[in-house]
Amino acid sequence: MSEKEHKVSRRQFLTYTLMGVGGFMVAGAISPMVRFALDPALQAGGETEFVSVATVDDLTDEPQRFDFQLEIEDAWYTSEQSRTAWIYKDGNDIVALSPVCTHLGCTVNWEGSEDHPNQFYCPCHFGRFEKSGQNVAQTPPTRPLDLYEIEVRDGVVYLGSIIQRRSV
Amino acid sequence: MKWTTSQMDMYLNSKEYVDTAIIPLIPLDWKEDPKGKVSMGEFSSILVEEVERQFKGRVFQLAPFTYLSTEEENSRLERLVSWDKHFYDNGFTHIVYITSDGVWKRVEKDLPDMLIWIPSLSLESMDDTYAKEIISQQMKQILPLITAKWQEEPKERQ
Ligand code: FES
Numbered sequence: 001m002s003e004k005e006h007k008v009s010r011r012q013f014l015t016y017t018l019m020g021v022g023g024f025m026v027a028g029a030i031s032p033m034v035r036f037a038l039d040p041a042l043q044a045g046g047e048t049e050f051v052s053v054a055t056v057d058d059l060t061d062e063p064q065r066f067d068f069q070l071e072i073e074d075a076w077y078t079s080e081q082s083r084t085a086w087i088y089k090d091g092n093d094i095v096a097l098s099p100v101c102t103h104l105g106c107t108v109n110w111e112g113s114e115d116h117p118n119q120f121y122c123p124c125h126f127g128r129f130e131k132s133g134q135n136v137a138q139t140p141p142t143r144p145l146d147l148y149e150i151e152v153r154d155g156v157v158y159l160g161s162i163i164q165r166r167s168v
Numbered sequence: 169m170k171w172t173t174s175q176m177d178m179y180l181n182s183k184e185y186v187d188t189a190i191i192p193l194i195p196l197d198w199k200e201d202p203k204g205k206v207s208m209g210e211f212s213s214i215l216v217e218e219v220e221r222q223f224k225g226r227v228f229q230l231a232p233f234t235y236l237s238t239e240e241e242n243s244r245l246e247r248l249v250s251w252d253k254h255f256y257d258n259g260f261t262h263i264v265y266i267t268s269d270g271v272w273k274r275v276e277k278d279l280p281d282m283l284i285w286i287p288s289l290s291l292e293s294m295d296d297t298y299a300k301e302i303i304s305q306q307m308k309q310i311l312p313l314i315t316a317k318w319q320e321e322p323k324e325r326q
Contacts, residue, residue: 067300082221082300104182104225123186123315124226140185 005047024050050151050158054087056094063088063097063120063131068159085159086110086120088131095132096148096159103127103141120145131146135168144168169228170220179228188227189213189260191251192216197237205237208268211288218307223314230255233265245275246289249300253281253325263320264314281323284310307314 002160053068054091072081084107086097099107101122108129112121119136120129129136144167149160169175173300179186181290186218194209213232233251235244252263264283265272268288291299298299 101225104178104185106225107222122225123318124223159195 050149050160052156053085053159054157055155056152059087059089059094059157061089063074064093065099065110071079072093087157088165094150094152094157096150096157097133098146098148098162101127102135102143102145129168132168133165136146169224171229171231182225183184183226185230185258186226188223188258188262188318189255189263190216190227190229191217191248191255191263192232193248193265193267193272194232194234195201195237195269195271196234200237205290207290208288210265211291212268212286213284214303215306215310216324219266219302219310219314222249222307222311226318227264227314228260237271241271241275245278255323256280262317264317266310280325282317284313286310315316 011091038155051068054066067082067084067089069080070083072079076117085100086099087097099104101108106122106124107121108120125140127139129139129145135141144165147163151158171181192212193204198206266284268286272283273285
């Protein structure tokens with residue numbers, strides 16, 4: 001949807017809402033679309049800009065936590081939001097995982113539980129993930145941790161949009 | 169989860185996993201030290217947002233509980249207890265009140281559930297990186313309090 005259409009439809013929405021009964025009808029008609037757009041499973045993606053997050057020299061074989069800022073524009077305002085990635089070297093590759101638990105969205109930590117070394121741990125309902133992001137069976141998450149798109153330029157690691165995976 | 173309709177849908181689909189309500193306690197006062205009160209509200213909102221981000225799938229961040237600083241202590245307390253009861257009776261077994269206002273510390277023992285009181289620090293004169301560092305230090309204190317609470321039986325209400 002282009003920005004222009006977007007603005008018009010928002011204004012229309014408000015106008016109709018202010019008109020009363022008509023507003024309800026319109027709201028009813030568009031709410032399935034809105035719901036669809038906000039389905040948490042589909043929420044990721046949409047940000048294509050790459051942000052510099054770390055240098056290659058910072059990375060080790062062990063996942064490390066890196067925080068960075070993103071400009072997020074939603075329907076009502078633009079804001080700076082913090083994001084986190086767990087990044088490590090896997091041979092010649094670099095892996096950057098999203099810390100957002102694929103169960104209900106809590107933040108996972110590498111070795112967050114002493115009982116489960118070498119795994120990501122979610123404190124909310126004890127979800128676990130292997131180093132690759134693979135979800136551990138018999139814990140609530142049903143798919144692996146998301147990946148970030150990666151670009152490396154001049155020794156700097158840039159992260160882009162989120163990539164969802166059904167399996168590792 | 170946050171106080172929005174879209175997250176409400178998420179809540180309704182996964183209620184059984186969301187057992188903790190977070191209530192920010194925010195003072196208002198336009199006469200005595202208004203800026204100080206704003207600073208308390210701002211600081212606790214930042215902390216609450218961050219707690220929500222870490223524990224999104226298990227906590228619901230409620231609308232803030234606001235009150236005039238001049239409100240009688242008993243009436244303020246009574247109102248909060250009735251909020252607590254309402255949410256406790258309707259699905260939240262853990263309720264956490266987060267505030268920077270010291271008045272709650274005085275009545276902590278009369279509160280039905282867990283108070284987290286963090287005195288506010290003025291972030292306005294700090295540069296961004298330092299402010300973030302401060303907040304993440306605070307998080308290191310707050311998050312374990314909540315995970316420890318999850319290990320315990322929910323508090324009985326009268
Ligand atoms: S949100 Fe991570 S296990 Fe439920």
